[in-house]
Amino acid sequence: MSLRGGSGSNFPRQKPNWQLALEEIIRDDNAWLRMNPGQSLQSRYYSGNSGGGAQASSAAKANLTKLFDRYQEAGAPDKDIVGVEGTMRYFEETGVDAEGLEALAALEIVQAPTMGEMSRDGFVKGWSERSCDTVDKQKAYLKNVKSELSDNKELFTRVYKYTFTIAKPTDQRAVPLEMAAVYWELLFSSPVSAVKWSSPNTPWLSWWIEFLNTSWKKSVNKDMWNETLKFAQLSLADESMSFWNEESSWPSVIDDFVEFVKKDKRGGTDEQPMDEDEL
Template identity: 30%
Template sequence: MVDKKMEENIVQFCGVTGASTKDAKKYLDKYKRADIAIDAFFNDPTEFAASTRHQSNTSAPSTSKLHTLFTKYKDPDAEEITVNGTIKLCEDLDVDPEDVVLLAVAFELKSPRIGEWNKAGWTEGWKGLGCDSIPAMQSTLPRLRERLASDPAYFKKVYNHTFDFARSEGQRSLGLETAQAFWGLLMPHGLQGAALSHTRGGDGEDVDMDSNEEGWRPEHTQWWFDFLNEKGVKGISKDTWVMFLDFVRSINSSFTNYDMEEAWPSTIDDFVEWAKRRLD
């Protein structure tokens, strides 16, 4: 008999991966936790050799088809797809260029910068996702969007890649306006699902929070923006970007479980003091 927790995990697993219930149970039986099982599935969807919805065709994605598509969108004066080609691609995929799912696509295709895609990353990335046509790519986007919302480990990979992806060439930090724009995409999406669960640490591990204790709320993201603007911060370092995710996942809504003795960036230390004054 399948217990209630297993049923919930199966529903989550199938929703994120598009796999069959039978496959979901096999992965969950082996890996126990839903997030680890989902990650294992995407690393090796054929581990248990059962057919899955997103791999319904038996032939592997065609490299030549992907090269043809790449040429269609490539800048005629460069070796990469650039902004104009990206806009055309988004039109063909029927996706808004500012949709958060494109950050997952950028991670999968190893996009080096906003609106840029090189041939190697494009080919290997789409092959890894099982796609070699626009319809296949379109059908993959909802799966990536759901995984980004519900899988803590995957969210962290996309989140960390976004810093390098969004950074201007030659710059070590993100401009504040750029950082806020990407936080504005990622934070609400992660809070909708389990990716930014208030009872999880940076890698999706449970942390020492009371089960009834509320964590980071959507309005706190705006507080963070207000604080950074008031302080006159010009740029966000990679350390602050990376640690902010761990902070969001571990802090409670009253900011009382924050430990100043831990190695948090000073900007986050200052924000906690600012937020506590705002709560008074």
């Protein structure tokens, strides 16, 4: 049964729970700022000075512990880990697209040990720090995170770097190339990405994947993962890659990619392609 009524109904449209929760968070934040002049919301959420005292913190953690238990699969061998099935159910309840960039952001918040899993400690700590001890509050928070991802490069960078942790196999130090390519496709081409690694002149991401599949064929370590983001940002700002030189401290794979672009894609010239308007 719909609560909206027919087209001629005079009943007001009911606000969704996530919107009510978001409004509650905003009211709570504003009240805290009035009670703590000179302080910032960042100090509230990240310094441990939440103004609610130990009792409020303890109650929130108790709520989060119970919430975590809701997603435990029956007969799970480890009661401190929620597996893939429970994580997918959590994503559904919080409105997170399991195949979207916001899923990686959610897993970064709870410091997931691997893709598709959540630990009790990470879940409780991550959401306790953000004062979100209910599904509705978390849904509202994650909706806001998704809206910020395309403009907030600091947030995007944090999610990008943490993705390395969940992408690599357990007890391994590197990400298989095939898996890294899948995550790069998501991170660098998502509509909500802050770093879309492509331009009208240069399909950077496509060239990068092509180069790796034909010339690299090795796993991706943490340094290469992080430096790829740095190179992506610089290449978008300077498509001629004048920021690169042989004395730079880039990983060798980046050096080889620069040569690949210059020789194989640009015919041996250092100049970037011209826009059609410039021709």
